[in-house]
Amino acid sequence: MILDRQLTLEGFIRVVRGGEPVILSEAARERILKARAVVERIVDGQEAVYGVNTGFGKFAAVRIPREALAQLQHNLIVSHAIGVGDALPAEVVRGMMLLRAQSLALGHSGVRPAVVELLLALLNAEAHPVVPAQGSVGASGDLAPLAHLALALVGLGEIEFRGAVRPAREVLAELGLTPLTLAAKEGLALINGTQLMGSLLALALHDALTLLHTANLAAAMTVEALSGSHRPFSEGVVSLRPHPGALVVASDLRHFLRGSEIAPAHARCGKVQDAYSLRAVPQVHGASLDALTQAGRVLAVEFASVTDNPLIFPGGGGEGEVISGGNFHGQPLALIADTLKVAVAELASISERRVEQLLNPALSGLPAFLAREGGLNSGYMIAQYTAAALVSENKVLAHPASVDSIPTSANQEDHVSMGAHGARQLRQILRNVQNVLSIELLCAAQALDFQPLRAGRGVQAAYERIREVIPPLEQDRYSRPDLLALQELVVSGELLRVAREA
Numbered sequence: 001m002i003l004d005r006q007l008t009l010e011g012f013i014r015v016v017r018g019g020e021p022v023i024l025s026e027a028a029r030e031r032i033l034k035a036r037a038v039v040e041r042i043v044d045g046q047e048a049v050y051g052v053n054t055g056f057g058k059f060a061a062v063r064i065p066r067e068a069l070a071q072l073q074h075n076l077i078v079s080h081a082i083g084v085g086d087a088l089p090a091e092v093v094r095g096m097m098l099l100r101a102q103s104l105a106l107g108h109s110g111v112r113p114a115v116v117e118l119l120l121a122l123l124n125a126e127a128h129p130v131v132p133a134q135g136s137v138g139a140s141g142d143l144a145p146l147a148h149l150a151l152a153l154v155g156l157g158e159i160e161f162r163g164a165v166r167p168a169r170e171v172l173a174e175l176g177l178t179p180l181t182l183a184a185k186e187g188l189a190l191i192n193g194t195q196l197m198g199s200l201l202a203l204a205l206h207d208a209l210t211l212l213h214t215a216n217l218a219a220a221m222t223v224e225a226l227s228g229s230h231r232p233f234s235e236g237v238v239s240l241r242p243h244p245g246a247l248v249v250a251s252d253l254r255h256f257l258r259g260s261e262i263a264p265a266h267a268r269c270g271k272v273q274d275a276y277s278l279r280a281v282p283q284v285h286g287a288s289l290d291a292l293t294q295a296g297r298v299l300a301v302e303f304a305s306v307t308d309n310p311l312i313f314p315g316g317g318g319e320g321e322v323i324s325g326g327n328f329h330g331q332p333l334a335l336i337a338d339t340l341k342v343a344v345a346e347l348a349s350i351s352e353r354r355v356e357q358l359l360n361p362a363l364s365g366l367p368a369f370l371a372r373e374g375g376l377n378s379g380y381m382i383a384q385y386t387a388a389a390l391v392s393e394n395k396v397l398a399h400p401a402s403v404d405s406i407p408t409s410a411n412q413e414d415h416v417s418m419g420a421h422g423a424r425q426l427r428q429i430l431r432n433v434q435n436v437l438s439i440e441l442l443c444a445a446q447a448l449d450f451q452p453l454r455a456g457r458g459v460q461a462a463y464e465r466i467r468e469v470i471p472p473l474e475q476d477r478y479s480r481p482d483l484l485a486l487q488e489l490v491v492s493g494e495l496l497r498v499a500r501e502a
Helices: 009-016 026-044 066-080 090-105 113-124 143-153 168-174 186-191 195-225 244-257 281-303 331-359 381-397 419-448 457-469 480-491 494-501
Strands: 084-087 127-129 132-134 158-161 164-167 311-314 320-323
Touching (some): 026 090, 066 186, 090 143, 090 195, 113 143, 113 186, 143 168, 143 195, 158 168, 195 244, 195 331, 281 331, 331 419, 457 480
Antiparallel strands (some): 084 132, 158 164, 311 320
């Protein structure tokens, strides 16, 4: 990938998870140099400019002498690198590195090209700074996490490389890279930004889109297993309330259910209507899809944004403006993270209710808990308990983080977004929902074992793929390995791919 102005979610995933190399474009290099010329002019002049020759936060009025400017930037990084908690996963750190390089490459931060090139060199070498997960309040950027990221560039802290965590200076030497001596403005430019929030959200959005369509597949499988009606998913019904997400979800369902032998056989079964968790899938899943679509729009803007402060606006001959603003504030991402927490959690909430429809004999007409020889066998009784536990946990995690704010830096930074909290909670909610949907698919496949007729083509293909790795439950057995195998099919997108291809 050539790093320039445009970065898409698909490109982000190719780099972060696929390891695609990244190089800096010549146009980006020129932009960076023009902004750097403005900083050099300030260093040579008498004007006081925040973050270039002054202190930070509450110390903004403290003028720093020219001979101490490099020390100022070094001190900023080491003093701000005070995060706590478990280390962030490598993919999250890779996303932070890519997004930080992307923002700097837009040419309004005033760093030297060498700063961006070293970031990209570590990214391409799959050498990932160890970044503690906790410590960001989501304004003035993700200061503490990004400071830990920047530590590696100056040869401090630790780097995870080839499966081992080692001192950063040692890994840099092995890669033939020289630690940076930060120049004026560069330390601030490295840590003022929303790249932790952005990385977490981008990864979550990518996974949530796969998960939502997998939820549509799970719902379709449950509809078939319960001989539910397909008519609520018809284009005519959904088009009378044509929210875009609902239209897409209903189309998904119709495709997965096409060619069903079950629906025609039960056309006159006397059942008037199905439970909401079956017939209202387009409306519930569709609302979540609309939220994901809006998140995609917000991330597209964020990927093309400069979140530094102050901002450099180059002019001719090294002249230009330096303006302090609020682009570092995480509120746009914080609100989206909280929205996605609710939208994704709802996929599990309705899925767990479909699990109950499958397991409760009074609702399904099938053996209790889908057990053969019930009583001797418990079947999938406790699968619903696990789903209920995860759904309840999601209710706590989905509480909006962005409604909270705690002033920092002696009240200079008096409103913060808490966006990093929300984005980390979203990642946990996603894992929980992946498990709940896996439980539904496990139960729906077992319920289809009692169906003598073939399901719709997409559902049938998914059912057969599940049965390739998980045999029917003839008698009680250790079920966690089955659930983990199915979860892998869900998370990888393999099950969805099989159903779509059918």
